[in-house]
Amino acid sequence: IAFACSEASEELKGEALQLEYHVQRETLRIAAEEEAERTAEIQEEKAWSVREIMKSQLHDTEKIQGAADEDWFVLLHSKFMEKAIKNPIDQRELRGELLSAYIPLCVMFKTYGASSSAVGTAHELEYTEFRSMVYDLHVFPPHFHGTHNLQDTISKIFTRCHCPSSNVNTIGMTSHQLIQVPLDRCGYFNALVYLAQMKYIQGVGEKSEGNEHKSIRKLTTIGGQNQEVMSGSGSAIKHPDVSIGQAFYKLLHEYVLPFTAKLMIGSVVKHAISTKEVCALFFDHKQQLYNIYHTYSPSCSPADINECDFAEGYMTLNDFGKLVDDSKLIGKTRSDGLDDLTLKEVRQAFAAAQTEPLFGDDGHEHDVKLNKSAAADEETKSTNTGTANHLSHLQLMSFAEFLESIARLAMLKWESEDEPVYGKVERACLRICENSHDHE
Numbered sequence: 376i377a378f379a380c381s382e383a384s385e386e387l388k389g390e391a392l393q394l395e396y397h398v399q400r401e402t403l404r405i406a407a408e409e410e411a412e413r414t415a416e417i418q419e420e421k422a423w424s425v426r427e428i429m430k431s432q433l434h435d436t437e438k439i440q441g442a443a444d445e446d447w448f449v450l451l452h453s454k455f456m457e458k459a460i461k462n463p464i465d466q467r468e469l470r471g472e473l474l475s476a477y478i479p480l481c482v483m484f485k486t487y488g489a490s491s492s493a494v495g496t497a498h499e500l501e502y503t504e505f506r507s508m509v510y511d512l513h514v515f516p517p518h519f520h521g522t523h524n525l526q527d528t529i530s531k532i533f534t535r536c537h538c539p540s541s542n543v544n545t546i547g548m549t550s551h552q553l554i555q556v557p558l559d560r561c562g563y564f565n566a567l568v569y570l571a572q573m574k575y576i577q578g579v580g581e582k583s584e585g586n587e588h589k590s591i592r593k594l595t596t597i598g599g600q601n602q603e604v605m606s607g608s609g610s611a612i613k614h615p616d617v618s619i620g621q622a623f624y625k626l627l628h629e630y631v632l633p634f635t636a637k638l639m640i641g642s643v644v645k646h647a648i649s650t651k652e653v654c655a656l657f658f659d660h661k662q663q664l665y666n667i668y669h670t671y672s673p674s675c676s677p678a679d680i681n682e683c684d685f686a687e688g689y690m691t692l693n694d695f696g697k698l699v700d701d702s703k704l705i706g707k708t709r710s711d712g713l714d715d716l717t718l719k720e721v722r723q724a725f726a727a728a729q730t731e732p733l734f735g736d737d738g739h740e741h742d743v744k745l746n747k748s749a750a751a752d753e754e755t756k757s758t759n760t761g762t763a764n765h766l767s768h769l770q771l772m773s774f775a776e777f778l779e780s781i782a783r784l785a786m787l788k789w790e791s792e793d794e795p796v797y798g799k800v801e802r803a804c805l806r807i808c809e810n811s812h813d814h815e
Contacts, residue, residue, distance in 0.1 A: 429778055447473065450565060453537075471620070475627075486641075487508045499557035499559050530554060574626060575621070644786060647782050647796045656801055667808070690772040703806060704807075781803050
C-alpha cells in the first residue's frame with residue numbers, strides 16, 4: 376500500500392494509514408493502562424503496609440460519634456448550658472449543628488490550643504488563644520474592634536463557659552481567676568455557642584438605629600398598640616425571634632467553616648495520608664524516616680522501654696523542632712515569603728498530629744518517663760499537664776504521628792503554591808531525608 380502511488384489506490388492508501396495509526400494509538404493506550412494498573416497494584420500493596428502503621432491517624436466514624444456524644448453530655452451539665460439553653464427543642468437543634476461540624480471545630484480547637492509555646496496545652500485553650508481566634512474569625516464588625524466593649528465581650532464569654540473538670544475546681548472563682556483557667560474542648564464549644572448568642576440574638580457589635588446619641592424603635596405590644604423605646608447608641612439590638620440553633624448555624628456557616636476550609640489543613644491532610652500515592656511514598660522512604668525518627672527521639676532505659684512498650688519510641692516537641700530545623704524547612708527561600716514556615720506552625724503541626732479517640736486512637740494514655748538527659752532538654756517545655764520528666768502522650772509523637780506531621784509541614788510550608796498535595800508531601804519528605812540525620 377505504501378508504494379501504491381496511483382490515483383486509484385490513493386483512497387485505499389489513506390484508509391490503511393488511518394487504520395495503522397489507530398492500531399498504534401490503541402496499542403500505546405492499552406500499554407499505558409496496563410502500566411498504570413501495575414503501578415496502582417504496587418502502590419496499593421505499599422499503601423496497605425503504611426496504612427497498618429497509620430491506622431490510628433485515620434478517622435474512625437464510630438469513635439468520632441462516641442467522642443461527640445460524650446462531649447454533648449458534658450455540655451448539658453455545664454453551668455452555661457443549664458442557664459442559657461433550657462428548651463429541649465433548642466438543645467436538639469444545637470446538638471445537630473454541633474455534630475455536623477464536629478471535626479473542623481476540633482481541628483480549630485487544637486490549632487489555636489497549640490498557638491503558645493507550651494504544646495502540652497494543645498488540648499486546652501488559654502484566654503489569649505481564644506481572643507486571637509475571635510479576632511481571626513472577624514465575627515464582629517470593624518467599628519467594634521479595638522474597643523473596650525469587644526475586650527469585655529471576649530472575657531465575659533471566656534469566664535462563663537468553663538465545664539466541670541477533674542483538674543480544676545472553678546466553683547467560687549472570680550472572673551479574674553477564671554480568666555487564668557484554660558477552656559477544655561467542651562468549654563470551647565460552650566464559648567462558640569455563647570459567641571453565636573451574643574452575635575445573632577443579643578446583637579452585640581451592631582450599631583443602633585438613628586443618630587449617634589439615641590435611637591427610637593417602635594415595638595408592637597401584645598395589645599396591638601405601638602410604643603416608642605429610647606435606647607442609647609451603645610445598647611445591643613435584640614433578636615428574640617432567632618433560636619440558639621439558628622444563631623449557631625449562622626456562626627458556623629458565615630464565619631467558622633469558611634475560615635477552617637481556607638486556613639485549616641486538617642481535612643486535606645487526613646485525606647492525603649489515606650491515599651495510596653502518599654502512603655506508597657512513605658513506604659518507599661519508610662526505613663530512612665524510621666531511622667531519622669529514632670535518631671531524634673529521646674533515649675530511654677531498657678526498663679522504660681519494657682514498661683511502656685516503647686518499640687517505636689516517642690519524640691518530644693523539642694526534638695521534633697530540631698529535626699525540622701535540620702531539614703531546612705523553617706523559614707523562607709522565596710522573596711514573596713509564600714514558602715515561609717514559622718516555629719508557631721511547627722508547634723501546630725506537632726499538636727495537630729497527636730492522636731485522639733475521635734480520630735481512631737484507642738484512648739491510651741501513655742505517660743513516658745524520660746531519662747535525665749532528655750528530661751533536661753524538656754525542662755523548659757514543662758506545662759500544666761506534665762512535668763519535665765513525666766510527659767503525657769499528648770506531648771509525645773509516635774512514628775505514625777510523625778508521618779502525618781510530614782504532610783502537615785508540607786501543607787503549611789507551601790500552602791499558597793498551586794501544586795497537588797502529593798507533590799508538596801514529596802518535597803517535604805525528600806527535604807527531611809536529605810538534610811536530617813539518621814543512624815545509617
